[in-house]
Amino acid sequence: MNKFIECLDMRLQSEKVRRKFVLLSIAVLFVVACKHDDNSVTDVDGNRYKTVVIGDQIWMAENLRVTRYRNGDPILNIMSNNEWSTTTTGAFCYYGNDSINARPYGLLYNWYAINDSRNIAPEGWHVPTPEELNTLINYLKGDTVAAGKLKETGQKHWISNIGASNEIGFSARPGGYRFKTGSFHTLGSNGYWWTNILSFEMFSWSKRIFQGFADVDRIEAFMNYGFSLRCIKDKE
């Protein structure tokens, strides 16, 4: 072992080898930093998200998991069912109140958090509108096939997965939802995402994308449902 260390030490002292190491490190750091700048967005908590270009839109390719608004103010983490059902301020939760679900599925937000003027989306990004969702669906040739093209393939996160091809890299995962009374449902089977006024949904059993399970203009009670969020990049 000592011989090995001595030998290694001698080699490292060699000027030539040291130069190679420095060059290699610079190259790796440069490429990694460059890649991050181009293919990701970072939220105020420092979480980094992959992004995906779809037509002339750029979407997050992961569900949001930020716990603060853009200005640094915290979003309330409400665990209690009673508090969740009565709050009129922005809140988030982990599915089942278990933080292990944050990385794979993101967080669930109530509508008050989505609508807060402090802005839940990272700088340069925003909560999609129904019109932007429809642009996405039209680009994918309509609602009857759109979810198939958006869903992550395989059964690591979906319990079963009919029609999933993920052909544009959106990698939709089923984060389930939190009911207005605070109970959690359908993780692994159904995915629900907010636009600024209504939800859109994808299911393990369909390649169709659905819209409007929750419509806060129609029924205020939906403001207390918890859904996932994918932000969309501002147009320049």
Next chain:
Amino acid sequence: MKSTCLLFISLLSGIAACQSNASSGLTVQTGVTEEPANKRQVILPEAANSYVQKHVTGWEIATDADYAHLWWSFYDRDEIPFAVSADFNDDKLADYAYVIKKADSVGLVILTGTGNTFRHWLAPDFKIDLKKSGIEHGISVVPPGQVDVLRPEMKSVVLKSNGIALKEFEMRTKLYYWEDGRFKVLLGQ
């Protein structure tokens, strides 16, 4: 010297690649393209079929051929009217529902996944005579939401997880759903 040159070339290639991406002004994430899963295989896995044969005594899963000719004048042959799969009991495992048949009857069974096998629940309220013309009932998944029934009396139920609609042609006659740790049925249209 040779290896140092190679390192320089790698570095220059990295820079060139980065500049190429940056100049487009777009972020590009390549999607994973795979053939979508075959629907029939997903909702009729061999394990579920074997389970029914072994544990749902006397019954077998219906087939396309068991359906009435009239059924296929309403529905596309690509549809599978006798089988659905989703998580019905909110345990994050795939469950299945099948229209089943025996010599003279048609019924419905729900298989709930347990991880390595299934449990089954035979709908006690649905057992009808198998008509000579063939089966005229199909099933489909109903996602969470409020379901209203107008007849025979007005009723509403809020599905919190996926349910199963039983339809006689276009007419929904029953809704099976999980609540309070068991399957329940909502009757009516």
